Amino acid sequence: MVVREQKASVDLAVELCGLPLRTPLIPASGTLSKEALDEVEDVYGAMLPKTTTPAARDGNPPPRIAETPAGMVNSISLQNPGVRGFLQGLDAFDLGVPILVSVAGDTVDEFTLLCEILAGDDRVSAIELNLSCPNVQCGGLAFCAGPASVEQVVAACRTAVPGKPILAKLTNEGVVENARAAESAGADGLTVINTLPALTIDAHARKVLVRGGLSGPAIKPIALRAVYDVSAVVNVPVIGSGGVVSGTDVAEFMLAGATAVQVGTASFVRDPHEILDEFTDYLKESGLGAAELKGALRSVRSGMTGGQISG
């Protein structure tokens, strides 16, 4: 029988691009309103409000969401008050943890403009470039299409905001090539992945319900694979995102190589405190700190021959 040393307290802290996070959990962009902030105190290591754009956007007409097995398809399309209005409301998201700001533009110039505006705002700890919203047609620029455009945007933003970390949020398609491109263009970290392009149809009404992005536990294995593959080829930290609903899911993403993990759709159906509690229990059982999970994955061989982990 293996006697495992029990840690007196669990170390949830991680470091992301030089930012100390008290937990590895971050809300995924567009899944946490300011009205819901009261419910999530002490859960997240950083805040990440809904993506902002240079000008206000109304978003798409309803219906905007459709439920699917183990998930949902949304087509909100970046409804937001524009970056000026966004910054006026940003103080609400000050919960004493770093604030990451997600930005999206239709052109390289729009991304650059947003970065220039945010560069001088001390409340903003890092910028996440949303290069992968499935509901936005990037005028002339197919950001999801390939490494060339990813590199172009990241490089321009890098120049515009030299003093803050830049994260590139990538879609699943071509994620490894796009990750390499973002890293070589100067991204400090990568968020992997965004929702997956998806469609729902009401057969009885013979109508398209929602054409948008799929999220929720249905996409977790795909996101996990993307994180695993990207982590193997880049040196910058990866933030795992896609289908996390439990503390074990968080652990899986970190074992796959993620430094931090985003919780999105799950927060609609669960109290995120429960996810953090489960993750804490996992760390207690494993005897590891959160920051030690990355790289703690056993190889297939040692996993098959190694000792049993007893809880």
Added chain:
Amino acid sequence: MKFYSVRVEEREELGSYTLLRYPWNDGPVEPGQFVMARAAGYPATLDPFLARPFSFYDYDGRMASLLFEVRGRGTALLDLASTIEVTGPLGKGFRIDPGLGSAALLGGGIGIVPLKILGRRLDAVGIPHDIYLGFADAKPAAVARDFPGAEVATMDGSEGTHGTVLDATESLEGYGAVYACGPNLMLAAVKRAAGPNGLCQLSVEERMGCGNGSCNGCVVPVRGGGYIRSCIEGPVFHSDVLAW
């Protein structure tokens, strides 16, 4: 979103609807407020994945009740559940202004739900009111026995007035306040019938993802352009706010 696991203490069928009663003492509940609810599952049910919004049907400070129609898997599972998971009261309810005189309450189909607590609240503050309920046919209309004195209309004429809920009314313009809940087409018709005077409040029925303002999925179009969330800014809106 925080969900509480509660035991279903009573289940009853009212017309073609299901009534569930569960203990809830974390009030107050405003008329028109709603909860997100689902059959219990851990850590969340995967299919159906999302909880559903339901207006409170009744609340006495000790027990809350939901009244719903089984429409799909989510409500089918809820119908059978002995334990359900519910959020606390959400959204903005009906505004009651004692200075407005008499009130008309109109419900279409399952849109009758928020009228029960509303009627009791109006009684409590001494506002006289008439209740008008519209249904497809006599089967769901049987729920009207829970609304003593209500005027009933059915689309097929099998119960009460033949026609829509508006056909059961003479005119809405004499009322100081009009309160309605039902399908959007009905609400738009009520808005027109209520005319420009008085206070007309409409409770919308929209699909919701989260119920706490986070997903922006349940929006309604507003006059002047753009959208607002029915879970936070609603589900009850002054009729002037809405685009339709």
